[in-house]
Amino acid sequence: MYMESITYHEPSLSNFDLYTFGEGKGPELVITAGIHGVEQTAIYTAYQFIDYFTQHPPKGTVRIIPIVNKPAYFNRDRVSPYDRIDLNRIFPGNPSGTQTEQLAHKIWEVTRNADYIIDLHCCGEHGSTYIMSLYSEYDHQYTLARKLGIENIVHTGGARGQLFLEACHEGQQAMLIEMKGGQPDGVVDVSTADSTFKKLKDLFRYTGNIPSENDVEDKYVQFHHKMTTMKSNRHAFFRPYMSAGTRCKKGDILGMLDNEKVQAPFDGYIAAINRPRYCFSGERMVRIAENNM
Ligand SMILES: [Zn+2]
Structure with missing residues (x-):
């Protein structure tokens, strides 16, 4: 018997691209986007940072996964057509589960050493840009929000299995940013991507991944209850x-x-x-x- 697997269209969908920048001495920052495949403002912003760190090598380590959920991305959908499971409800995943559960497990593995995890999402063309936060439980959520300066912070409803929330429970500093755009049809809101990119650069001066002579100032932000x-x-x-x-x-x-x-x-x-x-x-x-x- 002879069997060969013939790939006729790239990319194959049960993989993700992980970009690593830096020499490793210092804080490790991970940026994820496309956990929900249609959320393209997030994906676009992740690619902006791939360009940026290619030209400006960071301090410490920066790892970027611009499209976490490729099957969902190529289907212009929130979830994978393989099993229709919401990836951002099942972390830390399951190595012998469905395709999406295995993806969650692998993403969980590659983010275990991160000091900071920034998970980028979108909340639709009719939405706006804000932070989902667990500030009632972790003081670092206040600090990250004030250094970043996206003006509105909404308390998470606390649904378990979200990457940022499970990472917080593991003792990591993690935040979820909701950006305008994405749904429907995978639209990129370019001005939102540009302004969020600038704000994140400031945050990365605070985390120590972008060299900075000056301290990063706190910005004015407003905290809100659950949605x-x-x-x-x-x-x-x-x-x-x-x-x-x-x-x-x-x-x-x-x-x-x-x-x-x-x-x-x-x-x-x-x-x-x-x-x-x-x-x-x-x-x-x-x-x-x-x-x-
Ligand atoms: Zn999302």
């Missing part, structure tokens, strides 16, 4: 009056559902708000997080 999702209670036309990425006061009119006002239930941050569309009963109109402190 509240406001859903339509019937089939009706939703028309937004406010924009994603802005703050609202209690009672502000966020939009109209046919002739009924959709009002802010508290002072908060509008993380995402739908475009004008016919909303079906139970569908999301607004994602909003109440101010904390």
